[in-house]
Amino acid sequence: MASVCVSQNLGIGGGLLAVTPWSLPRHVHDVTYNSVGDGTFSQQTTLPGKLMIDSGIISWTSDSPLPCRVLLRIQRATRDLLVSNPNAAQIRDRYTVAIGGANPRVPDVSSTYQGATGASLDLSANYLGDPYIGRYWVYEDAAIIEDWSPLIQPGEVIKVWYRCNLWTPPPWSNNANHGDPQHSATVRHTRIQLIAFPEQDTAVVS
Template identity: 45%
Template sequence: MANDVCVSRNLTIVGGQLGIAPWSVFRLVADVTGTSTGDGALTAQTRLPGKLMIDQTVSWVSDSPLPSLMLLRVTRAYRSIITSTPNAVQFREAWETAVDATPRTPDPSRLVNSQMGTSFDTGTDNAGQPDYGRLYLHHDMSSSDNWLPDPLPAGATLNAHYRCYVWTPPPWSPNASEGQPLHEAHARSVRLQLFAAPTLDPSIQ
């Protein structure tokens, strides 16, 4: 009788019993939350990338002996904007990833992964002053799933860096809403999660 049995590295043998390795299933491997440091009153931010709201990183060192398929999930808290006619306010997000290295600093003036915002213009009075008007926008919580294009090698480290900015696309009217401007932006928070999915053991035919 043979004493050795060849099994996939997605399986384990402990005490003579066949089991399933932790890395053989789709699993959550990292979970962090970043809080906005810039919520509240907003002044003109007409040059990109704008005002930094959230700056957050997340990392994971692979414990699998096989390459892992990696998913980055970005979940935003509900966001809100107040703007006054005729101005615009927009959130812009970017994230970068790197393996065994530091990612580039995310810059939504170079690469935008997600954006949301609002603007409106109700016109002016006979004196050329903007009409009175304020817009309140509330955007529900949302998520983005992003599969990395290449598997993460065994034992490698995946690093991800996320940033959220707010800006006010030009032109900017300092006397908005009949000289009673009100502008606010609330990003609140973001949750970054890394998920690892298994790959087949090529040594097992």
């Protein structure tokens, strides 16, 4: 058989020209992480608050002989919050990324975060200091974040870590809603995808 020059995005197997797996965009990670903290909650005035979702460290090693880029796609499900007068609550999430041998930083939402959903209500109180009856519901649509990685070299590792937390900014009233405190949060889940996109081969092999 004659020796021919082909791109590294192509292969010759059994005398047939073929397309290699890494020559097309492909999902290399696609997992839905469910919330472990949905339901009623109480005072969470110390950051980072109540842990709702923790993906742990997601890792993928490039198996392409060519550099590639990875699209990180984070899809949040619909979220609900219920707070009672005069309290407040906020859902925060954050992801961190590392390329190479090191692990990503722990995604602590205390000071930096990429997404937030909040609800607060303050209708004051009566002359006895009891908060007036009042509840506030917030419903947020599903949302998506996309972020491109730098160029990833052959054999290089990309790691991602995602967390979602719930906290209640102080002060906190234990007798909210006139002594009938009602507080709940539903995060449901977050889907995390890593999609590898090939780079064009700038050389040829024989």
